Amino acid sequence: MKRLMAIFERDVTLAFRTGGGALNSVAFFALTVVIFALAIGPDRARLSESAAPILWTAATLAAMLSFDRILQADFEDGSLDALIESGDLLSLVALAKASAHWVSTLLPLILATPVLGLLLGLPAHAYFPLMASMVIGTPALSLFGALASALALSLRRASMLITILTAPLLTPAIIFGVAAANAGARGDALFGPALMLLAAMTLFGVLVTPAATAAAIRFNTD
Amino acid sequence: MDERPADAGRLIAARDIAAQRGGRLVLSGVTLAIGPGDLFILRGPNGAGKTTLLRTLAGLSQRAAGALKRSDNASVFLGHADGVKAALTARESLSFWRMIYSAPPAIIERAISRLNIFPFLDQRGASLSAGQRRRLALCRIVISRRPVWLLDEPTSGMDAVSIRAVVDLIAEHCRDDGAAVVATHEPLDFGPGRTIMLDEAA
Numbered sequence A: 001m002k003r004l005m006a007i008f009e010r011d012v013t014l015a016f017r018t019g020g021g022a023l024n025s026v027a028f029f030a031l032t033v034v035i036f037a038l039a040i041g042p043d044r045a046r047l048s049e050s051a052a053p054i055l056w057t058a059a060t061l062a063a064m065l066s067f068d069r070i071l072q073a074d075f076e077d078g079s080l081d082a083l084i085e086s087g088d089l090l091s092l093v094a095l096a097k098a099s100a101h102w103v104s105t106l107l108p109l110i111l112a113t114p115v116l117g118l119l120l121g122l123p124a125h126a127y128f129p130l131m132a133s134m135v136i137g138t139p140a141l142s143l144f145g146a147l148a149s150a151l152a153l154s155l156r157r158a159s160m161l162i163t164i165l166t167a168p169l170l171t172p173a174i175i176f177g178v179a180a181a182n183a184g185a186r187g188d189a190l191f192g193p194a195l196m197l198l199a200a201m202t203l204f205g206v207l208v209t210p211a212a213t214a215a216a217i218r219f220n221t222d
Numbered sequence B: 001m002d003e004r005p006a007d008a009g010r011l012i013a014a015r016d017i018a019a020q021r022g023g024r025l026v027l028s029g030v031t032l033a034i035g036p037g038d039l040f041i042l043r044g045p046n047g048a049g050k051t052t053l054l055r056t057l058a059g060l061s062q063r064a065a066g067a068l069k070r071s072d073n074a075s076v077f078l079g080h081a082d083g084v085k086a087a088l089t090a091r092e093s094l095s096f097w098r099m100i101y102s103a104p105p106a107i108i109e110r111a112i113s114r115l116n117i118f119p120f121l122d123q124r125g126a127s128l129s130a131g132q133r134r135r136l137a138l139c140r141i142v143i144s145r146r147p148v149w150l151l152d153e154p155t156s157g158m159d160a161v162s163i164r165a166v167v168d169l170i171a172e173h174c175r176d177d178g179a180a181v182v183a184t185h186e187p188l189d190f191g192p193g194r195t196i197m198l199d200e201a202a
Helices: A002-016 A022-040 A044-066 A068-076 A079-084 A090-119 A124-151 A158-186 A191-221 B052-059 B090-100 B108-114 B130-144 B160-175
Strands: B012-021 B024-034 B039-043 B063-070 B075-078 B148-152 B179-183 B194-197
Touching: A002 A022, A002 A090, A002 B090, A022 A044, A022 A090, A022 A191, A044 A068, A044 A090, A044 A124, A044 A158, A068 A079, A068 A090, A068 A124, A068 A191, A079 A090, A079 A191, A079 B090, A090 A124, A090 A191, A124 A158, A124 A191, A158 A191, A191 B194, B012 B052, B024 B052, B024 B063, B024 B179, B039 B052, B052 B063, B052 B075, B052 B148, B052 B179, B075 B130, B090 B108, B090 B130, B108 B130, B130 B148, B130 B160, B148 B160, B160 B179
Parallel strands: B039 B179, B039 B194, B075 B148, B148 B179
Antiparallel strands: B012 B024, B012 B063
16 A cells, blocks of 8 residues: 555656646646637637536546556656566556546646636536536546556557547546536536446446556556 | 476576567577576577566566466566656655665665765756666665566666676675576676576577
8 A cells, every 4th residue: 555655646746747747738728628718709608508518528638638648658767667566466556547647637627627617607506516527527537548558558659549549438428527517507406317427437447447457558568 | 386396495487488579489498497696697699588588587578488486576677777757856766666665764775875876866867877877776676675686787878886886786685695687798797697698589
């Protein structure tokens, strides 16, 4: 457990250091939202009803572009070999790295969401459901992203491939996430069930992806 | 995993193993028993499979044939890549590896003094030279406290003084009932030790 914490802490530290890229993801997220807003135009009503889908889509895109950071650097500089032979279960190492990715990349996006929601004219009562759907649903992004980055490990500059690999896995998160955010904003009874589906996706990710990620790492470091 | 009497007391025992690199067979029929005090120097031309053999002994690569018996946490592997993070200082890297290997704090002091890390302890990896990074990478091997060191060109990029220090460190580790398999092109003088010649891929 102490070792997994050490891996988690190191990954979070590296993400916020020079070249770590955690803050670039926030910038990319904000930029995408602004581009969407400009493309939709000054119609406040349309903007505010598009706010949840725009924020969920932009967050997912920003996450996709950051997935290759989860394992690629460790693979290239040899530290992944050392983590493999450190003695911990490799699937737990993968879980620690996915968690670090969520904290360093997706949590900052979620924290930036209220500011961007303001820009899009998101109604006050819609903030809580949107944020709740992101907090519950985005861990699945990091988990499936770790798996995709492990699959593409031996290919260099694979972020486009990783994006293509993860898109079908992550669209359910967007669909249920936006459904939950919208239902919550309307005061609809579907809010609860939609959040449950999101939670199910994250829990499925926790159960299944670490072992699959570990297998993919072993295959690609062989 | 069958227990053979000849392998008793061995940390790693490889019997007639073959290994592939990128789908091509580069090694075959290698038998090697590594026990406390053993030092093997691995030599051979580029492409002979030195790295592949070390990775296979480390359990990082799957063997294509043969039997490999390893006791738990028997070995630690240093490949061509140093595993030194550009954004972390030497001190941060060392304490990370200490956590990973659950080593006592005193082991860091020992690694720092043996590999002369002190002059650049608070510099980030990005500002270190190739030889300095290599020395820092070797600290991980010391910190691991694993018995068998599997080292791939451990002295690459180092000056003469550092090379001497590394050779002494490896020799001392083997005298203290450790073991090492060192792949190198350098004419390193370890004193006693067996040389394994690997031929061009058969």
